[in-house]
Amino acid sequence: MPQQFAQAGGSQQERPQDAAQENQGGQTRSDVEFDALDAVLDDIESTLETNAEEYVKSFVQKGGE
Amino acid sequence: MPQLRDSGTRAAHEAGATPAAELDGFGRIFGVETEYGVSVTGADRPVDAGQVAMTMFRPVVSRARSTNTYLDNGSRLYLDVGSHPEYATAEARDPMDALAQDAAGERVMASLAADAQSKLRASHGEGAVIHVFKNNVDSAGHAFGCHENYLVRRFVPLETIERQLLPFLITRQLYTGAGRFTPDGFQITQRADFLDEAVSSATTRSRPMVNTRDEPHADPESFRRLHVIIGDSNRSQWATWMKLAVTHLVLCVIEDAVRHGRPSGFEDLAFADPAAANRAVSRWLGPGERGASDGAGADPAGTPDPLSMQRRYLDVVEAFVRERHDDIDASLPKTGVDDVIASWRWALDALERRDFAALSTRVDWAAKHCLAEALRRRRPDTDLARLEQLELDYHDVANGRLYASLVAHGRLGEPLDAATVAAAKHEPPSDTRAALRGAFVRRALDTGAQFSCDWTTMVVSSPVRREAVLLDPFSCEPTEQYRALMDSMRA
16 A cells, blocks of 8 residues: 655654754764665675776667657 | 557547546546666676667567567566667556556566576676666766656647646756766756757657657547656656656646636746756756755846745645645545645755755655765765766666665665565556556466557457457446457457
8 A cells, every 4th residue: 555655754754853853862863864874885885896987888878768 | 769659540539438527627647658778797798788688678579579568567668679678657547556567667677687687697607787777878978768648638738738837847856856976066867968958749859858749548639648758767766756746736737727717827937948947957956066055046047946936836736736625636546635745845845955864865866965975975085987886776776786775774765565566567557448458468468369559459469350449548447349359368
């Protein structure tokens, strides 16, 4: 069933009034975001070790639209 | 883009295909067509990506004996030599259903790529990886599209749609743009630099932002098919839903105004130079990464500020919805109109505050932007090539890891659950013509019948040629012709 997209109470949303507040763990909202993004960067660490230019240049495709 | 044929006949049209109830109401048929990009990395010798794409599609194309084939969820897959693989969602009455079909399309492409990758590894080494990009630009500056289709009531003149919808489409990119890292900085759209003309009802030759096609795939007396070209390919499910849902509300306002012969409230919203405004919106973050602290205001030429433009549209739509709330809410079987308005307001408020962290949980460009900042904190020597690589990974539905990681760590919301997406791979929306086409394809596949389709017509060619023509995309009711066609396929 479709999930609600409404702003209020959405667990994925950081509401503006939380910006200056701390959650129970003593972290600010921005700390939570930074930690999560660091975890994401950890996940893709091996990608960050590959040759970026080769990867990018391999994608050439005409014939759009 | 394949040329779409007009497959109905006048006689069939006059046989009562006019969906009068739909003409008077606010019901809508939605569709999203996405061109995908394909690349190969890690092969032990050079591989032509076009060949790889053909290999991906071989099982599908050979079944259909055509470059165009319809799946049992009612959607269409298209592949031609030298073209991008393309997936077009089946007709949906609700943005949630179109979204589920679109997400299913990502999974379909990923499955095809996985099978082709196994075959490729047998001949080109175990390190070969097939990437399938749901994006809009390759590394050489070739652009390709994600297009939306909306059935609009024919009594609205094309010029009215052009004038009143286009500024909305240009500025909605503030929250629907997928973003792109370029040598001159980060833009919030993928394609603004590649679109250079305003509304046109001509061919796609000159890359118009919006055009209407004269094949409505419905009764041409009642509806026309609005084909929106200005839109990025989104990974964010919220963004895809918003493109469809908010555009729907704007169209409702426009249609109702014409229906009653009164102003819509959008009359004085226009850009003197829409293409320039489009490029300016794409540079909303400004020349630096964070942009001007006072926000992107009106430029010297007097182009209205894009955020103000969106607020004007929101104000008009909100007032309209207050007046006609239950009618509008009834037009969408699953989506609540109040949720659309709340999401729209949330986005504009977050943009006003330049709250990129909040936006990054729903808006593709913001997710990329925040990730780039985090990456630069960790590795200050991060260069453009690395950002471009991560951006491609973000859009890679076959082998990308970034998107899934962002979702897993709660940085990107994913409103659809996996079960809904899995179901949508093989089940069409139940409340439109797609239900009939999907069932037809399913039976044809199960019985091994020789079949072909387009959006309005289903054909079995052997042993006896039979067809069914279904002109009303709103109807999921079998006709006599359809029943006979289905019965002819019993083993």
